[in-house]
Structure formats: structure tokens, C-alpha cells
Amino acid sequence: MDATNMSKIRVLMFPWLAYSHIQSFLELAKKLSKRNFYIYLCSTPANLAHIKVKEPSIQLVELLLPSTPELPPHHHTTKGLPRHLLSNLMKALDFSSCSFSEILTRLKPDLLISDFLQPWAPAKALTLNIPTVQFMVSGAMPYCHLLNILKKSGTALPLRSNYIHERVYDSDSLTLGDRPLLCLEGSSNVMLIRSFRELEGKYIDELSVQAMKKIVLVGPLVQDPSEEENEKTEIIEWLNKKNPSSVLFVSFGSECYLSKEDKEELAHGILLSNVSFIWVLRFPQGEKISAEEALPEGITGEKGLIIEGWAPQKRILSHPSIGGFLSHCGWASIMESMKFGVPIVAMPMHVDQPSNAKLLEEVGIGLKIKREPSGKIEREEVAKVVREAMLEEPGGPVRRKSRELSDGMKDKGDEDIGEVVKELVKLCGLEANGYV
Numbered sequence: 386m387d388a389t390n391m392s393k394i395r396v397l398m399f400p401w402l403a404y405s406h407i408q409s410f411l412e413l414a415k416k417l418s419k420r421n422f423y424i425y426l427c428s429t430p431a432n433l434a435h436i437k438v439k440e441p442s443i444q445l446v447e448l449l450l451p452s453t454p455e456l457p458p459h460h461h462t463t464k465g466l467p468r469h470l471l472s473n474l475m476k477a478l479d480f481s482s483c484s485f486s487e488i489l490t491r492l493k494p495d496l497l498i499s500d501f502l503q504p505w506a507p508a509k510a511l512t513l514n515i516p517t518v519q520f521m522v523s524g525a526m527p528y529c530h531l532l533n534i535l536k537k538s539g540t541a542l543p544l545r546s547n548y549i550h551e552r553v554y555d556s557d558s559l560t561l562g563d564r565p566l567l568c569l570e571g572s573s574n575v576m577l578i579r580s581f582r583e584l585e586g587k588y589i590d591e592l593s594v595q596a597m598k599k600i601v602l603v604g605p606l607v608q609d610p611s612e613e614e615n616e617k618t619e620i621i622e623w624l625n626k627k628n629p630s631s632v633l634f635v636s637f638g639s640e641c642y643l644s645k646e647d648k649e650e651l652a653h654g655i656l657l658s659n660v661s662f663i664w665v666l667r668f669p670q671g672e673k674i675s676a677e678e679a680l681p682e683g684i685t686g687e688k689g690l691i692i693e694g695w696a697p698q699k700r701i702l703s704h705p706s707i708g709g710f711l712s713h714c715g716w717a718s719i720m721e722s723m724k725f726g727v728p729i730v731a732m733p734m735h736v737d738q739p740s741n742a743k744l745l746e747e748v749g750i751g752l753k754i755k756r757e758p759s760g761k762i763e764r765e766e767v768a769k770v771v772r773e774a775m776l777e778e779p780g781g782p783v784r785r786k787s788r789e790l791s792d793g794m795k796d797k798g799d800e801d802i803g804e805v806v807k808e809l810v811k812l813c814g815l816e817a818n819g820y821v
């Protein structure tokens with residue numbers, strides 16, 4: 386162990402292989418690295434290649450997955466992964482559990498902070514007497530729903546790793562209901578959650594009882610927009626020419642893709658709404674087509690800007706010209722939208738997104754695009770909801786509530802981190818050493 390981190394609490398962080406999970410862990414690592422922690426952030430080379438770390442107390446650790454013809458190294462990430470390869474990626478991660486054990490044995494950290502799709506990680510750490518904390522990067526509400534499903538099915542907690550394996554691989558839909566995400570065997574009775582009381586207090590309390598865990602909140606963990614890479618400066622220049630709160634931002638995260646029909650209806654709905662918009666157009670690796678082929682004729686022009694590939698989402702959401710965010714309601718996107726006071730037009734797709742959208746409506750900061758019984762969206766519905774969210778007078782209910790919550794979040798996260806530090810120090814049995 387090198388001298389630089391002798392006096393620090395050494396933590397190995399092991400997020401699931403998704404961009405938004407790794408970013409959540411990285412934002413937590415940045416806060417902990419300022420509080421006497423030395424962090425090893427472990428993921429695949431395909432994920433770590435996109436991570437720029439300037440903190441000397443954060444070290445990236447590569448985990449090599451077995452490669453196969455259908456899952457070469459550049460597919461060892463969910464960012465841009467074709468959906469049909471997701472269960473292959475989960476299996477490949479499982480086959481790397483021995484390599485992970487070697488990392489654990491070599492580093493001998495004081496603590497492991499792990500995610501939900503590596504059920505074997507806490508159990509491995511336990512054999513080396515290394516305590517584990519689970520870090521759930523989504524909100525508490527979807528997990529409450531999931532635990533209700535598990536309880537009704539008579540499933541005992543904590544969930545044994547083989548239970549997780551069976552359910553995750555058996556279900557090709559991989560909806561939240563099929564992915565038991567909690568209470569892994571071997572993890573401690575403390576669970577970190579990326580949330581805050583003002584948003585989902587009652588669900589946090591319910592989850593604590595249901596999961597039999599002490600829930601410790603880490604706050605919204607939103608990356609500072611100034612730290613976000615900004616190769617596409619033309620986007621901010623385009624926004625600077627627009628009126629305040631006049632532009633709709635359209636983006637569906639790092640791993641969700643619209644069907645051709647949804648893209649078509651959404652495009653016509655946005656045209657019907659007559660608002661200016663920025664649309665991030667993304668495709669799974671190997672399936673990219675041009676914006677002209679993907680979208681109906683006449684969608685761009687002075688009112689619309691199409692960004693192909695990846696956009697600086699935090700920079701865009703924090704721009705004063707943005708007045709609404711049409712989103713799939715991934716948890717990180719919700720945290721960011723709230724942080725910058727932008728109302729959400731919800732178009733959830735799968736996993737926890739439908740319950741995230743329900744939470745937004747409950748709290749009053751989001752309006753949902755209703756799908757037809759067939760599951761399709763209609764352009765008239767899109768136009769109606771977008772106009773309601775965007776064109777209400779600035780003091781309108783959704784915008785006002787979004788601003789209120791954003792103001793309440795301004796310093797969110799700093800006081801939470803004190804509580805997090807206290808719990809982690811206790812878990813490592815190091816409180817006597819005067820760590821604060």
C-alpha cells in the first residue's frame with residue numbers, strides 16, 4: 386500500500402457497468418475523497434476510458450471481463466449496448482468474479498461499496514472480513530414497490546445470490562420486478578441511497594422498514610456542469626440566442642432508445658407544440674443512422690437542434706433558456722432536472738422509470754405523456770403535455786414547484802455527506818481512530 390493513502394480510510398467502489406451508476410459512484414467518491422478517504426473505483430476499461438479524475442485520492446482500477454465474439458471489450462459497458470446483449474454483459478461480469486476477488490485480496494480495502502447487479506461481491510468481501518455497503522443509485526420509491534412484490538411472493542430477505550441469478554437471467558424483459566435489487570447476502574445493515582427527504586421522505590422511511598436497513602441519504606450527487614466535457618460548444622451558442630425558459634430539451638439517457646414509431650410521433654408532437662427544442666438522438670452501437678433518415682422531414686430549422694451521439698446534459702439543463710426536459714425519467718436525469726429547476730415532461734420506458742414518473746407527478750414537478758392502450762404515443766398528446774409544461778405562465782404550478790425544489794437542493798448533499806462519513810467510519814470499526 387503506497388504511503389499516500391496510509392492515513393486514509395480505503396474504500397473499493399464497485400458500480401454496475403452503466404454510465405449513470407458509475408457517475409453516481411464517482412460523484413460520491415469525489416465528496417469522500419475530500420474527507421480522508423482513498424477511493425479505488427473499479428470498472429471495465431470500456432467504462433473507465435470516459436472517466437477523467439483529477440482528485441489524487443481517487444484511483445481507477447480495471448476489471449477485465451472475458452471477451453466473446455458477440456461481447457468484445459468495447460461492449461463491456463451499457464452505454465450504447467444493444468439491449469439484446471444486456472444479459473450477456475451480466476453473465477460476463479459474473480465470470481469476472483474471480484478477478485474481482487483478486488482485486489479485493491490485493492487491495493484489502495477497509496470497506497467495499499457495491500451495487501445491485503453483482504450479488505456475489507458482498508459475499509466475496511465477507512470471506513475476507515471486509516464490510517460491504519450497498520449503494521442504490523436510484524430512488525427509494527421503486528425499491529419499495531419491488532419489496533412489496535417480493536414479500537407477496539413469500540421471498541425471504543436478505544436475498545441469496547443464487548436467487549438473484551435465477552431471476553435476472555430467467556427474465557428477458559429485465560424489468561425492475563424481475564431484478565431483485567436489494568438486501569444482498571453479505572452486505573451490512575446500512576444502505577446508501579441517492580435521494581433526499583424533501584423528494585421522497587415517506588418512501589425512504591417505508592424502505593428502511595421493509596428492507597430492514599438503515600438508509601443513509603447521499604443527496605442528488607449532480608456533477609458540476611463546469612466539469613462536464615464540452616466539445617460541442619455550438620449547443621450553448623445556439624441556446625444563448627433563445628429566450629429564457631423557451632427551449633425543450635429531449636433526451637433518453639445513456640441506454641434507452643425510441644422505436645421508429647415513437648420517434649415519428651414524438652417529432653410531429655413537438656412540431657405541433659411549436660416550441661423550440663434540442664433533441665439528443667442516440668442509437669445502440671452499430672445501429673446508428675443519420676438524423677435525416679431517423680426523423681421526419683422539416684423537424685429541424687431555426688426552432689430545432691438535433692444533437693447526434695452524446696450531449697453535455699448538465700450544461701444544457703443548467704442553461705437559462707431551457708424551460709422543460711422531455712425525459713425517460715432515469716434517476717440521474719431526474720436529479721439533474723430538479724437541481725436546475727427544470728420541469729419534466731415524462732415519457733418513461735422501463736425498469737424504475739414508470740415509478741419515477743409517478744413520483745414526479747405526486748411531487749408536482751412533472752407531467753406525463755399518456756400512452757394509448759396499445760402502448761403507442763400520439764402526437765396530439767405530446768403537443769398538449771409539452772405546451773402545458775412549457776407555456777404555462779412562469780409562475781405555473783409545475784414550474785413553480787420545480788424552482789422551489791431546486792432552491793431547496795442548492796446546498797444539498799454537503800450535510801448528507803457528514804452523515805455518510807460517520808456511518809462508513811463506524812462500519813470500518815475506525816471511529817476510535819478519530820476519523821471525522
Ligand SMILES: C[C@@H]1O[C@H](OP(=O)(O)OP(=O)(O)OC[C@H]2O[C@@H](n3ccc(=O)[nH]c3=O)[C@H](O)[C@@H]2O)[C@H](O)[C@H](O)[C@H]1O
Binds near residue numbers: 522665715718
Ligand atoms: C439509475 C438508472 O440508470 C439507467 O440510466 P440511464 O442512462 O438510462 O438514465 P439516467 O439515470 O438518466 O442517466 C443518464 C446520465 O447520462 C447523462 N447523459 C445522457 C445522455 C447524454 O447525451 N449526455 C449525458 O450527459 C445524463 O446527464 C445522466 O447523468 C436507467 O435510466 C434507470 O432508469 C435509472 O434509474
